[in-house]
Amino acid sequence: DAGVIQSPRHEVTEMGQEVTLRCKPISGHNSLFWYRQTMMRGLELLIYFNNNVPIDDSGMPEDRFSAKMPNASFSTLKIQPSEPRDSAVYFCATGGSGPKAGELFFGEGSRLTVL
């Protein structure tokens, strides 16, 4: 299995632009998590889905942030409009199933810089 695949790996954009981050989970994993990591705040959970349904989005910082999971093999995190304080590394992770239930598998992250 290729693991959790995120794209883009790096994005530099200007304030006000729309940013879309993508995640392809590991096949068969029912849970998907979006995290943000900054130097100031460390790792923060933004939202998580179970069976494609958003379960807890209390970590989403503002209405500028939205996340979707239209099917079991794809999720997006969108920021519109982006601001410099959104600069961070955004990780997608999925939750294992079967013998690995509860274990987290992380993508390599998308590093976002908003100028």
Place this chain on the structure above:
Amino acid sequence: KNEVEQSPQNLTAQEGEFITINCSYSVGISALHWLQQHPGGGIVSLFMLSSGKKKHGRLIATINIQEKHSSLHITASHPRDSAVYICAVTGNQFYFGTGTSLTVIP
């Protein structure tokens, strides 16, 4: 107050030393995770615990539910163990510790 506290924040050890990283939490949990983040930024899940102890190679993780405390031990440490180790707990919500930065010197 942070729901998850880790100690120490930074740790430098000589190769071969036995290392302990501690995690205390203040909320009810269903599971505790130990994560490893290397300088390149990738995050790997090391352990998921809900009770007792788990061992994988030179890594051992323990949890005491009554005391709301977990420890991550590294035996015979090696420079490649240098990374940030993050404790996370899951209950009603996800909470993360701020991480312990470990440097193992050859």
